[in-house]
Amino acid sequence: ETGVTQTPRHLVMGMTNKKSLKCEQHLGHNAMYWYKQSAKKPLELMFVYNFKEQTENNSVPSRFSPECPNSSHLFLHLHTLQPEDSALYLCASSQDSRIPTGEQYFGPGTRLTVT
Amino acid sequence: GDSVTQMEGPVTLSEEAFLTINCTYTATGYPSLFWYVQYPGEGLQLLLKATKADDKGSNKGFEATYRKETTSFHLEKGSVQVSDSAVYFCALSDLRDDKIIFGKGTRLHILP
Numbered sequence: 735e736t737g738v739t740q741t742p743r744h745l746v747m748g749m750t751n752k753k754s755l756k757c758e759q760h761l762g763h764n765a766m767y768w769y770k771q772s773a774k775k776p777l778e779l780m781f782v783y784n785f786k787e788q789t790e791n792n793s794v795p796s797r798f799s800p801e802c803p804n805s806s807h808l809f810l811h812l813h814t815l816q817p818e819d820s821a822l823y824l825c826a827s828s829q830d831s832r833i834p835t836g837e838q839y840f841g842p843g844t845r846l847t848v849t
Numbered sequence: 850g851d852s853v854t855q856m857e858g859p860v861t862l863s864e865e866a867f868l869t870i871n872c873t874y875t876a877t878g879y880p881s882l883f884w885y886v887q888y889p890g891e892g893l894q895l896l897l898k899a900t901k902a903d904d905k906g907s908n909k910g911f912e913a914t915y916r917k918e919t920t921s922f923h924l925e926k927g928s929v930q931v932s933d934s935a936v937y938f939c940a941l942s943d944l945r946d947d948k949i950i951f952g953k954g955t956r957l958h959i960l961p
Contacts, residue, residue, distance in 0.1 A: 775953060777951040824893070843892055
């Protein structure tokens with residue numbers, strides 16, 4: 735595998751379910767990001783991790799819970815979601831968020847539908 | 850706060866047509882500017898960037914010039930191909946941190 739991978743690619747869940755999204759990067763990067771992409775809206779940055787430490791939580795509701803066990807893996811745990819949380823969730827990585835370049839590498843995303 | 854505005858889509862062109870996708874920005878400092886592209890079923894990829902006024906970013910036949918006087922970074926290509934069909938995102942970053950501010954995206958359809 736190369737680049738940034740995300741699983742699953744599609745997920746349908748009820749509002750009472752608990753599920754997790756997984757992201758893995760094979761680029762040797764140290765920073766990882768979660769974004770939410772909704773139709774007709776700009777990408778929304780949700781969380782940033784650098785060297786496994788969370789450095790940004792962009793006022794995200796607590797029903798979204800990130801986890802970064804190491805620099806290569808990032809999870810987004812989901813519980814009691816709302817229909818308005820349906821979106822494409824994108825993971826990205828960069829070399830080191832303390833040395834910003836504006837260059838981030840994105841995975842293909844997980845299309846989430848909350849019913 | 851900083852923001853990016855780009856033209857609404859979708860934009861539909863015939864193959865070999867000239868492409869312009871407009872992008873303007875608002876920023877308090879001197880940001881770096883980017884165009885990212887998202888092909889169907891894929892994540893975003895950096896297409897080109899410019900880090901200071903009058904810089905021209907270019908890649909794969911696409912070009913954009915950082916115009917400070919008009920706060921613009923329009924994307925152009927002289928002859929588009931069907932394979933250019935994608936969503937294009939204009940973006941900026943002040944590089945004080947690793948946050949990128951994206952526009953809403955412009956969907957481009959190229960007809961054969």
